[in-house]
């Protein structure tokens with residue numbers, strides 16, 4: 668029997684473990700009612716994943732459910748926010764119960780790990796696309812921003828670059844070797860939520876790397892009205908990416924998207940004992956982005972994925 672819109676919502680999207688006392692009203696009415704604690708500010712972000720643009724139509728739906736939420740939690744992490752709520756707008760070609768069950772499993776497993784309560788959404792029929800809106804909070808004035816980097820600040824990365832990009836090349840059959848780590852990072856990225864929260868009051872600026880390091884660091888530099896020098900030899904790379912780079916295409920870690928690591932700046936005198944973050948360069952007053960590689964400085968254009976470009 669065909670699964671109708673309301674039965675679908677009830678069956679797959681209303682059973683969840685996370686409930687916050689700040690949720691006055693969740694799923695089931697025309698809107699949710701939320702009451703963040705006093706002296707906090709709400710941080711809101713939204714991201715859409717379109718089949719064929721952001722993911723391959725054949726991707727495991729459980730991983731897709733995870734990723735749809737993860738990319739939004741990554742934006743909250745870049746703001747230093749603690750995630751609390753999400754809404755989910757699903758456009759589906761058909762209501763396939765097995766697909767929906769797997770999607771919901773991936774979504775709610777990540778949601779539970781980060782204390783995210785689903786508080787509403789929309790369900791429509793059409794070409795497969797998933798929009799998630801995530802909400803979190805920060806103590807008043809504590810949100811991290813892209814602006815705020817100053818000349819002399821160090822630039823840090825929370826994890827390897829180009830790994831998800833390699834995963835995509837593997838999925839597209841463009842690389843001759845396999846790398847399960849790269850494919851996992853592409854399809855099931857881990858948002859750096861705890862790191863983002865711990866960087867409040869420490870990072871002078873922060874962004875998450877979704878469109879490629881050159882492009883996203885470029886946005887941070889633009890917002891801060893500064894420039895930067897990146898040290899190629901210091902970029903954190905996985906074994907698989909090193910192997911790929913040995914083939915000659917050294918640009919991958921600079922231009923490939925989907926890594927969802929944090930790129931942030933902090934004053935140089937600040938000793939960052941922080942969990943696995945790697946210094947990869949420094950901020951300069953002159954605007955622009957230079958890559959120091961093999962003893963030369965190469966100017967990088969802010970290239971990365973851009974829709975409509």
Ligand code: ADP
Pocket residue numbers: 676680693694695696697698755756757785786787788789790
């Ligand atoms: P409306 O017509 O008022 O927009 P809907 O009929 O679309 O409301 O949705 C009914 C309820 O189910 C609303 O509370 C809505 O937020 C929720 N909802 C709809 N789709 C989803 C979904 N995919 N996930 C979670 N909640 C959903």
Ligand code: MG
Pocket residue numbers: 696697
């Ligand atoms: Mg309504």
